[in-house]
Amino acid sequence: MEDFTFDVVIVGAGPAGIGAAVTASRSGKSVAVLDDNVDIGGQIWRGERTRPLTREAQHWFDEVRRARNVQWWCECAVLGVEGPKQLLVHDRSRQQLCRINYQSLILATGAVELFLPISGWTLPGVFGAGGLQALAKSGYSVCDKRVIVAGSGPLLLAVAAYLQSRGAQLMLVAEQAPWSRVYGYALHLLVYQYTKFRHGVSLRRTLRKTPYRVGCWPVRIRSTENGLQVIFTDGVKYFSESCDLLACGFGLVPNTELAQLIGCRLEQDRLVVNRRQESSISGVYGAGEVCGIAGVETALVEGQIAGYHAVGQDRTAQRLYRRRDRLRRFADRLQKSFALRDELRRVPEPDTIVCRCEDVTFDQVRDLGSCRAARLMARCGMGPCQGRVCGPALRFLFDWKDRSVRPPLLPTPAGVLCEEYVSDPRDSP
Numbered sequence: 144m145e146d147f148t149f150d151v152v153i154v155g156a157g158p159a160g161i162g163a164a165v166t167a168s169r170s171g172k173s174v175a176v177l178d179d180n181v182d183i184g185g186q187i188w189r190g191e192r193t194r195p196l197t198r199e200a201q202h203w204f205d206e207v208r209r210a211r212n213v214q215w216w217c218e219c220a221v222l223g224v225e226g227p228k229q230l231l232v233h234d235r236s237r238q239q240l241c242r243i244n245y246q247s248l249i250l251a252t253g254a255v256e257l258f259l260p261i262s263g264w265t266l267p268g269v270f271g272a273g274g275l276q277a278l279a280k281s282g283y284s285v286c287d288k289r290v291i292v293a294g295s296g297p298l299l300l301a302v303a304a305y306l307q308s309r310g311a312q313l314m315l316v317a318e319q320a321p322w323s324r325v326y327g328y329a330l331h332l333l334v335y336q337y338t339k340f341r342h343g344v345s346l347r348r349t350l351r352k353t354p355y356r357v358g359c360w361p362v363r364i365r366s367t368e369n370g371l372q373v374i375f376t377d378g379v380k381y382f383s384e385s386c387d388l389l390a391c392g393f394g395l396v397p398n399t400e401l402a403q404l405i406g407c408r409l410e411q412d413r414l415v416v417n418r419r420q421e422s423s424i425s426g427v428y429g430a431g432e433v434c435g436i437a438g439v440e441t442a443l444v445e446g447q448i449a450g451y452h453a454v455g456q457d458r459t460a461q462r463l464y465r466r467r468d469r470l471r472r473f474a475d476r477l478q479k480s481f482a483l484r485d486e487l488r489r490v491p492e493p494d495t496i497v498c499r500c501e502d503v504t505f506d507q508v509r510d511l512g513s514c515r516a517a518r519l520m521a522r523c524g525m526g527p528c529q530g531r532v533c534g535p536a537l538r539f540l541f542d543w544k545d546r547s548v549r550p551p552l553l554p555t556p557a558g559v560l561c562e563e564y565v566s567d568p569r570d571s572p
């Protein structure tokens with residue numbers, strides 16, 4: 144297995160990783176950015192390197208082009224920890240494993256979508272909201288498809304507007320938060336975050352022909368001759384709407400698996416960092432959604448702070464603290480406004496599948512008491528996604544706190560692992 148050594152290694156090439164790499168590289172130290180995707184940009188700027196859609200993305204991709212001393216390793220999945228200050232990486236383009244050594248590590252691993260089990264959610268045509276957006280960005284055609292976007296958070300409007308721009312016919316955007324909270328959030332934006340308010344208004348204007356219903360959530364999905372029939376409730380009444388594609392997302396959950404393997408402290412599902420963006424382990428920093436869901440601006444500023452501190456430029460980093468703190472306060476407000484309602488815990492029916500890989504039903508796990516027990520006794524989370532979808536859902540549904548993370552963090556062909564780890568029997572004496 145080949146070994147590579149860098150002063151600073153960054154995992155994740157989204158806005159946080161890009162911000163960190165650009166600033167760290169200014170010191171002249173060697174920097175490597177590792178990302179599982181085929182190109183840099185993370186979730187929001189996926190596929191935009193050659194044609195950025197916003198001025199902000201354009202600016203950062205220009206910075207990427209100018210940055211010296213940075214190696215951008217795409218299609219490289221970080222599978223786990225190999226030794227002290229050493230990561231095990233699967234380079235997919237060369238189908239081989241390598242060890243990456245670092246002085247400082249910046250975790251910018253982003254977030255995953257919270258996709259809650261609903262009766263019928265395994266039917267063809269039902270997607271995660273961000274998942275459908277990611278597919279559309281990668282070429283999946285939604286043109287002329289009737290689409291419903293349901294769940295929670297500002298991401299719903301962003302996804303709906305994007306799908307509409309790709310030719311989809313948006314039938315409904317359904318937000319589970321009550322009107323009072325959505326209204327309070329909009330008012331907060333108007334007073335304290337006017338640019339974001341204007342962005343929200345412009346998204347709503349783009350979607351002016353699409354109803355935006357608040358205080359309602361999907362409870363069942365059926366397959367009919369007319370496509371999918373989605374049944375919604377507001378807690379009192381029920382109504383249904385038909386569509387070809389349903390995009391469902393109940394917010395985002397920090398992707399802390401690597402942080403956990405390294406042994407960093409987590410709290411409320413997020414990586415704990417201090418003002419320097421440093422985790423409980425010295426020399427290991429965190430930036431962006433892994434430290435809590437807060438949006439692209441926060442990811443960028445935290446990435447820059449982590450990048451400067453990782454190369455010892457503490458004073459430059461400190462100049463960004465105020466901005467970061469203000470953005471984090473706004474993120475806390477966002478979390479409260481779109482907090483998930485208790486009723487969502489009662490949506491799954493006894494035979495609703497909760498683990499899509501292993502076909503485990505709600506009834507099979509409800510009394511098991513922990514994610515670990517659900518894994519051991521019902522195979523929940525033992526399939527190809529390794530609990531990446533059902534894990535966050537179970538923690539929300541049952542308030543289970545435990546999480547078990549094991550390498551490899553991302554699916555890896557057995558052949559690649561065998562070549563390195565299983566000795567050839569013919570070598571034995």
Ligand SMILES: Cc1cc2nc3c(=O)[nH]c(=O)nc-3n(C[C@H](O)[C@H](O)[C@H](O)COP(=O)(O)OP(=O)(O)OC[C@H]3O[C@@H](n4cnc5c(N)ncnc54)[C@H](O)[C@@H]3O)c2cc1C
Binds near residue numbers: 156157219221222431
């Ligand atoms: C599915 C989805 C869709 C979204 N769509 C929008 C949108 O339309 N508009 C909007 O404003 N915000 C959107 N967001 C939120 C937005 O992505 C974030 O606000 C912002 O991109 C956060 O940046 P980040 O750098 O922290 O994380 P990300 O942009 O998520 O970047 C994290 C990167 O880490 C990589 N990574 C993680 N683990 C590993 C590993 N083990 N090995 C290698 N690489 C790894 C991932 O491949 C990813 O590229 C979306 C989020 C998600 C999850």
